[in-house]
Amino acid sequence: MPAHSILVAVPADIRTIGNHRWHAAPETYLKAIVRVAGAIPVIVPALSEELDIAEILSRVDGVLVTGSVTNVHPSRYGAEPTAAHEPYDLDRDALTEAMIKGAIARDVPLLAICRGLQEMNVALGGSLATEIQDIEGRMDHRAVDDPEQGVRYAIRQKVTAEGGSKLNRILGKQEFQVNSLHRQAIDRLAEGLTVEALAPDGTIEAVSVDGARGFALGVQWHPEYWAESDADSAAIFSAFGEACRAFRKSRATAR
Numbered sequence: 001m002p003a004h005s006i007l008v009a010v011p012a013d014i015r016t017i018g019n020h021r022w023h024a025a026p027e028t029y030l031k032a033i034v035r036v037a038g039a040i041p042v043i044v045p046a047l048s049e050e051l052d053i054a055e056i057l058s059r060v061d062g063v064l065v066t067g068s069v070t071n072v073h074p075s076r077y078g079a080e081p082t083a084a085h086e087p088y089d090l091d092r093d094a095l096t097e098a099m100i101k102g103a104i105a106r107d108v109p110l111l112a113i114c115r116g117l118q119e120m121n122v123a124l125g126g127s128l129a130t131e132i133q134d135i136e137g138r139m140d141h142r143a144v145d146d147p148e149q150g151v152r153y154a155i156r157q158k159v160t161a162e163g164g165s166k167l168n169r170i171l172g173k174q175e176f177q178v179n180s181l182h183r184q185a186i187d188r189l190a191e192g193l194t195v196e197a198l199a200p201d202g203t204i205e206a207v208s209v210d211g212a213r214g215f216a217l218g219v220q221w222h223p224e225y226w227a228e229s230d231a232d233s234a235a236i237f238s239a240f241g242e243a244c245r246a247f248r249k250s251r252a253t254a255r
C-alpha cells in the first residue's frame with residue numbers, strides 16, 4: 001500500500017442513521033481516491049456556515065464532489081420546488097456551492113460526479129431539468145430496478161466526447177461506454193462551462209470549466225464504481241490524482 005500524502009476534500013452528505021444525523025460519504029468514492037488517484041480523502045462536514053472554506057481549500061490538493069440520490073434544491077436555479085424534485089439535502093447544497101466556487105477560483109483540481117456535475121452547473125448559474133426520462137426524445141437514464149449494485153452500476157450507455165476535449169485526451173478516444181444513472185440533467189448550461197461529452201439523446205454527460213488552469217471536470221456517470229477494473233474509469237481517477245500531485249508541487253514552489 002503506497003504512503004499517500006495528497007489530500008482530497010470530499011463534501012459530506014447528511015444522512016440519518018438511527019436517531020443521529022451523520023455527515024457521510026460513500027465508500028466507492030473514498031476507495032477510488034485512495035486506490036486509483038493515490039490520495040487521502042478528507043470528508044468535510046456539511047456545516048458550511050461554521051467552516052472557513054478558504055482555509056480548507058488552502059490545505060487540500062483536490063476536491064471530489066460525489067453523487068447522491070438527493071437533488072439540488074430547485075430554488076438554487078430559480079425553479080419552483082415540486083414533489084418530483086425531492087429528496088433534498090440543503091446542508092450539502094450550501095457546502096458544495098462554496099467548495100466548487102472556491103476550488104475553481106483557486107485552481108484546486110476538481111472532479112465532480114453525477115450530483116456533483118449538476119451542482120457544478122448550478123453553482124456557476126446554470127439550471128437542471130428533472131425527470132428527464134419523461135421528456136420526449138430523451139432516454140431513460142435511471143438505474144435498472146435490481147437489488148444488486150453491480151447490476152445498477154453496469155456500464156451500458158454510449159457517450160461521445162467532443163473531439164479535442166479534455167476527456168478525449170484523458171481517454172484517448174471519443175466513443176466510450178459509461179454507467180450513467182440519474183433522473184435529472186443539465187438544462188441551461190452555465191456560462192463558463194464547456195460541454196465535454198453527450199449521450200445519444202443529447203443529454204450533457206460531461207463538462208469542464210472554460211480556461212481552467214488545472215483539472216476541473218464534471219461527469220454525469222460513475223467512474224468511481226469501476227475505477228479498479230475499468231480502464232476508462234481508472235483513467236479519469238488517475239488523471240485527477242496526477243493533477244492533484246502537480247497542484248501540490250506548484251503550490252509548494254510558489255511559497
Ligand SMILES: N[C@@H](CCC(=O)NCCCC(=O)O)C(=O)O
Pocket residue numbers: 066067068069070071113114115116143181182183184185
Ligand atoms: N439526484 C440526482 C443525482 C444522481 C446521483 O448522483 N446518483 C448517485 C447514485 C444514486 C444511486 O445509487 O441510486 C439525479 O437523480 O439526477
